[in-house]
Amino acid sequence: MASWLPETLYEILGQGPAPSKDYYQLLITRSQVVFRWWKISLRSGYQSTKPGEAKESHEDFLENSHLQIQIALIFGARILDYVFGLCEGKFDFLERLSDNVLLIILSYLDLEDIASLSQTSHRFLKLCRSDQLWERIVETACEVTPDMRALAGDIGWRQMFFTKAQPARKRKQSGGSEEDRQL
Template structure:
């Protein structure tokens, strides 16, 4: 399965914590971790500093506590933990799926499962609240979507439309038709 992975598994670039102006990059490749830095300083003694680079195999990175501390200070513990998992061969394939593909998959779940999934991560919370998902759900659960229903859903939101009961929807559609009719009479 690892052969399906791209050569670069992870990359992040960032600036060191204040007051540092230095820039850092981490690349996690299939077989190595590359840590690069660029010193940015107005001080004359640091102006001629060359960019630096450290390359470690995954196994050597897991043993290099000095490099791990630097990464944690610059990018945080979560990034360090993620890099650890990659170096240990623990790949998060779900993280690599596109939002569109995940939305298609989520649209087949029961409402209770969507609610539970939305609590697992920020990404899934965002996807589970996404109008595109609820549009798919509404369209798959309704036999027909009239142009009036489409306009109402785009106005009020597909999610809200899904959770609005039928009587309220009919009232909203009637109001929309009346408002549209009154608008035509005024012209």
């Protein structure tokens, strides 16, 4: 399965903690951890400082506590844990699926699951809030009329779901409208 993976498994850029203005890149490939830095300073002693780079194999990175500490200080403990997982061969194949495939999968989830998933990463937050997802959900919840499409163009499909489609879906699940239940 690892052969399905692209050469670059993960990449992140960031600035060092204040008061540093230095920039850093962390690149994880199939075989290496590459850590690059660029010193940014107006001080005369640092103006001629060249960018630096450290390359380690996955196995060597797992034993290099100095590099691990640098990564944790700059990018945080969560990123360090993620890099450890990649170096140990724990790949997140769900994150590697295309947006179109993920939108199809997400459209089958319960609302609570969509809300939880949106909190896991920036990518899933974007997908869980996307009009493409909510259009699919609305279309499965109720029949979409041309007027609904026009309104969704103005207010968005997510808002459309919570104002129009979800109440219709609840009536459908409970066996009719409020008036029908009273009769």
